[in-house]
Amino acid sequence: MAQRDGIPVCKILDYGKMKYEQSKNNKKSSQKMSIKEVKMSPRIDKHDVSTKLKQVQKWIGEGHKVYVAVQFRGRENTHKELGLPILEPFRSLSGATATEPKLDGNLLSIWLTKQ
Numbered sequence: 001m002a003q004r005d006g007i008p009v010c011k012i013l014d015y016g017k018m019k020y021e022q023s024k025n026n027k028k029s030s031q032k033m034s035i036k037e038v039k040m041s042p043r044i045d046k047h048d049v050s051t052k053l054k055q056v057q058k059w060i061g062e063g064h065k066v067y068v069a070v071q072f073r074g075r076e077n078t079h080k081e082l083g084l085p086i087l088e089p090f091r092s093l094s095g096a097t098a099t100e101p102k103l104d105g106n107l108l109s110i111w112l113t114k115q
Contacts, residue, residue, distance in 0.1 A: 065111065
């Protein structure tokens with residue numbers, strides 16, 4: 001190997017390793033959208049819902065997909081209709097499309113994506 005002032009002029013690389021590292025770096029930079037999650041109880045206060053609504057609106061603006069769920073525990077399971085008014089502000093969020101509320105065990109949930 002030729003040297004110029006003690007500095008090597010060329011570098012020997014493992015081509016397979018270099019291609020693998022490049023593909024890993026490309027995957028990291030292209031993965032901008034992710035899934036964010038918000039879980040609430042049916043006993044949540046209106047102010048707390050508005051705080052979570054602002055956070056969800058910020059995430060939607062950034063292009064994330066958001067999972068919003070109301071979790072029922074114990075005796076709350078008999079009154080699952082109380083979760084629909086909590087999810088309504090999220091469904092009517094401007095700039096977002098929402099799925100229909102889905103009841104899965106003790107969770108009432110919706111998915112929000114950017115329009």
